[in-house]
Amino acid sequence: MADFLLEIGTEEIPARMLAGAEAELARRVGELLARDRLLTGAAAAKSEAEIESFSTPRRLAVIAHGVADSQPDVDEQVMGPATKIAFKDGQPTPAAHAFAKKVGLELDKIQKMTTPKGEYLAANVVNKGRTAAQVLAEALPKELAGIYWAKSMHWRAGAPERFVRPLRWMVALLDGEVVPVAFGGITAGKTTRGHRILSAGEVAVAQPMAYAPALAGAKVVATRKEREHRIRKALDAATRAGEGLRWREDATLLSTVVDLTEYPSVILGGFDKEFLSLPEEVLVTVMRDHQKYFAVEDASGKLAPHFLAVLNTDSDPQGLIRHGNERVLRARFNDARFFWQTDQKTPLNDRVEMLKAVTFQKDLGSYHDKAKRVSELANEIAADLDAAGKRLGRDAINEAAWLAKTDLTAELVKEFTELQGVVGGLYAKAQKHSQAVADAIYDQYKPESMEDSVPRTLEGASLAIADKADSIAGMFALGNVPSGSKDPFALRRAANGIVKTIAEHKLPLGLKRLFQTALGGYEGSEAQKKFKGHDTLGAILAFMRERLEFYLRDARGFAYDAVAATLAAGADDIGDAIARTEAVASVRQSPDFEAIGISFKRMKNILRQAEEAGKKAAHTLDPDALKEPAEKALAAASQVSALRVGSLKDKRQYAQAMAEISKLRPPIDAFFEKVMVMAEDETLRANRLALLQKLLDDFSTIADFSEIVTERK
Amino acid sequence: MATDKQTAPTFQELILKLEGFWAERGCVLQQPYDVEVGAGTMSPETFLRVLGPKPYSTAYVQPSRRPADGRYGDNPNRLFKHTQLQVILKPPPENVQELYLESLRAVGIDLRQHDIKFEEDNWESPTLGAWGIGWQVMLDGLEVTQFTYFQQCGGVDLDPISAELTYGLERLAAFLQDVDSIYEIVWARDPHDATRVTPYGDVRHAEELQFSVYNFEMADVEKTWEHLRLYEAECASLLKQFEFTRPSKEQDAGARHEAMQRFPLLGAFDLCLKCSHLFNLLDARGAISVTERVGVIARIRALAVGVAKAYVVQQGWAAAEPAKEVKKKEKGSAG
Structure with a gap:
């Protein structure tokens, strides 16, 4: 019984792929051991290997415990030729000799077996199990080649294989013995590599259980969990340097920096207070999305002029790293301020015309075309809501619909695309448009996920629904329908957003009428010439019904059959379907x-x-x-x-x-x-x-x- | 602040050090390409050299023009024309990342005192039919280099692949010299009188201002379109003629080879680069409508892909597919 270590050393694996690849490698090795009967003890009883897994940007590794030294021998009955062929006149024919030779037995040890088809020669043979080292060396390359990568490359001449990044070393040890697994031009040995800068480079691993300690000695924290723990502690410690400061929890960012570092530490940096006059949304986006910094807030929850950067090194004794990061952030904030000021010179009203030069979708025309359609559709929605007794500002909706996409022409949005909508809302407010208009623009992309909140106001809800319905209508008409995992235009998200918004605002809107109107918006347009002639409305309504079903089940937690029963009696009025x-x-x-x-x-x-x-x-x-x-x-x-x-x-x-x-x-x-x-x-x-x-x-x-x-x- | 301000390399010393470093590692030092390009990748030293099996390593400075990025010299971090140092390693050596880190040490960066990360950043140029996989290299939170393993160029799968290292020289220099504005970078310092320095602004500010005015305000839209059409037509015409230099049965192998070798595909590529630049100029000028945009990109891509495919044939790395027109003609004459 042995421990088995496999480490794949690569150039830096993208952070977003690391956790998934680690889990997949662990699963593949575990399944291989079970499938090839290489488990012993408790693991064999459960037929599930006991696996530890590791990953850093430069490596994926697993340690399997309780690996058998070799496969158990297996008794097997092998069938030979029919007796009447193997023996003529009681004498063995060449066929009988050949069979005896094949199974490695004397002719007198060969048995006869009666089957429905007649009597045949048969032999009991013992299939000797192969050693774990043999099996692993043979089977692992296929497993490594099979790992899924969202994007992969080839690097060796002749392009013999693809992997996420070039492979640079491998370690494969069965206890203290090297298993010569070969993949990607590398044959496994017992030498791993430490931190690029902090270690001397190569590190010998004596046996599997020495793996993590050996790496720790070479300034590599091998598990994601421990790196996360260290980063959290370091974030806490660094934040304590300032009175009343707290770092803003951000699970996505934390997981990213865990996967960008081998030996993490944290520095607290600062920026000029006067940047706090920029909207918090802009500051936080720069810090989080562009610099991967954690934002810091004061005791009252307001953004503080500090940031936390997670380093892939142990310390910053001379403050050079802090200084460098502050310099970069200052430049970024200066840019943002510069863009903000430049953008104000051309008010949103003047940008409507500029939308003619911004493509919405190549076959669906410009954002100017879209703004026109969306304003009409939003007006129709507002009229319906109005008629149903909902109070909302019709003028505000119209204004917001025309201005909604103008921020796409703003420098600030070109720089920080994730802030589209938000920037438009902020600009609308700064340019003295009404609060209703500013809020509607600000919320137009909401909800961006099932967890995200819906637009705050009815004006915002009408605009957001109109915008999404217009996109769905146009895309479906072109035949760009989501299928399986393919949804390049994120239409499912848009549809989910419509369902959630209608549901939470309890809007009396029928889906059929909504999409009829949305499709009507394309009537007579250039885009219409590209439309496929199928039943677009039917396809959209089926798609929306699917999204409503998803909403009722996943977001509302209703049983599958209750939802199916209800929607079979109608899926047009979402509020009614919920009731x-x-x-x-x-x-x-x-x-x-x-x-x-x-x-x-x-x-x-x-x-x-x-x-x-x-x-x-x-x-x-x-x-x-x-x-x-x-x-x-x-x-x-x-x-x-x-x-x-x-x-x-x-x-x-x-x-x-x-x-x-x-x-x-x-x-x-x-x-x-x-x-x-x-x-x-x-x-x-x-x-x-x-x-x-x-x-x-x-x-x-x-x-x-x-x-x-x-x-x- | 990698080094003391006084001892930090000037802009020109930075170039000299990086070029020296890569020259010592076997790179051919090329000169900047003398046709307007948007990136070092578009120089034939990259675009054409990465095609085919022949190993090649080169390093060169490439001033890169992006008309839409101009800011009239007002913005301390943005330029119409920035300076790249481009390194192509074909095939990439196994220690290519270590070599890269070594080059940072060579310009005076003590990596032990800094934070370096390789963060995923894949590169794609639809106009060039090219893409690659790689990272942006982050030094204390600053992107100093784009590191790409080229996978495809001009629509041609690459084998072997090349590693492309693109250093942003202004960023790197500003980092080393610890200045907040590109225009404050010391371009040159008089070796005999260290107080006499020439800042980047003295060398380049006027160019940034004037080209911003030209690119955004004064470039004649109609004429620029006309230039684009002319260059495109000439490039397309050359590519067409190259089709007809391909093997015909009457020619002997030697003559065929010679006709192929002297065909000016390099000239065709220059014309394609012109188109690309003029497109960028029209774009900055706001003269490209939504409906035109996709189409123009596709046209330039067709030229770039056409040159790359022809180049591969010219170099003898791919069998020439007999052109369809030629085939027809032969059939016609035979009948």
Whole structure:
């Protein structure tokens, strides 16, 4: 039983790929050991290897514990030729000798075996397990070549392999013995490399358990977890240098710097207080996105004129690194201020015309075209909201829609693209547009994820919905439809944003009308000539229904079948769909409801089978044609119930409607107990079928209960 | 503040030190290319040399013009024309990163006193049909070098690949000299009188100002379009003629080879560079509409890719596909 260490030494792996690659290598090695029967002890019992994994920008490594020295021998029965071929007249033929030679046995040790096809020669052979070193050396190169990289390269002449960056060394040790794994022109040895600058370079690793300590001695912290711990501690310590200061927690940034460093430390730097007059959004973006600095705030939560930089070295004794970083930040902030001031010389109003030169999408024209469409669509939305009694500023929406994209022409946005929208909002405010206009522009890209908040105002919500609906409409019309993992225009995010915004603002907007209007915006445009002639609206509505389903399940936590049942009865009005799902979810586990679900499924099946058999339901139900008391009772009960349910539905009192529907269980149960639907008498049968059809029609308007998943007893 | 301000290399010393460093490591020192380019990559010393199997290492300074980046000499960090030092190592040696770090030491940076990181930054130029994988090298939070492993150039897969190191000389000099404005960089210092210094601003400010005015305000849009069309037409015409110099059955191998070798593809490439620059100029001038933009980029790309593919054939690294027109003609004459 041994420990196995594999380390792949590379040039700097992109931070965003490191954690995933570490996990994948660990998984691959673990699966290889299990598949090739190289586990012992507890690991073998669980058939799961015990793996530790490591990664730094320059390496991926795993240590597997409890690796068998070799595979167990396996007894195997090998089939040979048919006896009648192997023996002629009781004498062995060359075929018999050949088989004996192949399995390495004397002819008299060969057995005979009877199979359905006749008698054959057979032999019991012991397959000697191979040593772990042999198996690993042979199988690992394929595993390494199979690691997924979002972007990879080749570097050796003849391009024999691709990897994320050039491979420079490998270590593979089974306890103290080198396993000569060969990949990418490198053969594994027992020498790793330490920190580029802080160590002398090469470091010998005696055996797997000495790996992390050897690296620690060469100024490399080999696990992400420990680097994160160190960085957190160092951030705390550095922040304490200033009174009342706190660093702003930022999980994404933290994970990035963990994956950019081998031996992290932290410095606290400062910048001139006068930069604090720039908007905080701009300052934080420069620090976080461009310089990978943590922002620092004072006790009141306000941005402080400090930053924290995570270094890939141990210290900054002369303050040179701090000085250099401060210099860079100063230049960046100066730039930002310069851009801010320059941008003010051309107010947003004057930039509308400039949008003609900014491409929205190559086939969909300029942002000027888009602004025109979005302003019209936003106006339509506002009119609908207005009509439904929502109070909002129509003029503000129109103004915001025209100005929304003008910040794309601003220097500050060209420099900090992630601030688009935000900068427009800030400029609108600085240029004395109304607060409603500024807020709507500021929030236009919200929500950027399911976790992000929706636009704060109704004006902002209308603009954000119009902007996204316009993009979805245009892209779908061009045939740029998201599929699988491919969604280059982030249309799913846009659609999720529409759903979430409509839901949280409780907006009475129908999706069909929204997208009809959005598509109408392209009517007569240049773009329209490029449109494909398929059912764009249908495709969009199916896509939106999928997004609504995702929202109800993932963001709202409703059960799959409750959502399916509800959306089968309509997915146009999002607020209504939510209310119906809530009602269905609240009753779906009651016994009466489960029973109704089963009955509805049964009705559907009967109707389908009848139709397949060419047996038609009566066009309208004639209650007098029904005979049995049970069916008469059901017809009567359902008629009363349908009226009540209908009126409750009109008032959107879905929970009460559900309770009403539940009351139908006894007559339905009695019907199926007593009545044979497929009667011989044609009129009777047709009316029984019509009764079922009417039940389905009347009671599936809130949800299609046949979609409810029940546990069959 | 890598070194004392007084002992920090001047701008010209920085160039001399880097060139000296790479010359000692076997690079051919080339001169800046004398056609306007947006980056050192566009010099034929990179664009054409990285094609094909022939090893080549070179280093050269390349003033790089980006009309839209001009700021009238007002912005301390932005230039219309910045200076790159470009190093091409084909194929890249295994210790290419170590060599690079060594070059930083050679200009006076004690790496033990600084923080250096290689952060993912892949490079792509749709206009050149070129892309590569690499990093931006960050020195105390400052991007000082773009380090790229070229994978494709002019639409041609590269084998072997090349490593391209592009040092931003103004940034590096400002860092070494610890100044906040590019214009304050000491370009030269009189060796006999250290108080007599020539700042970067004296050497280049007028150029930044005047070219910003030209690029943004005064370049004649119509004429610039016309120039672009003329250069494009000539480049395209040369590429077409090269098609017809390809093997025809009547010629013997020697004559064919000679006709191929003397064909001025290098001239065609200059014309393509002209187009690229004029496009950038029109862009800065705000003269390219949304609908035109994609199309013009595609046209220039077609020229760049055309030159690269032809060059590979000319050098004998790829079999010449007989041009379709030639084939037709032969068929026609045979019939």
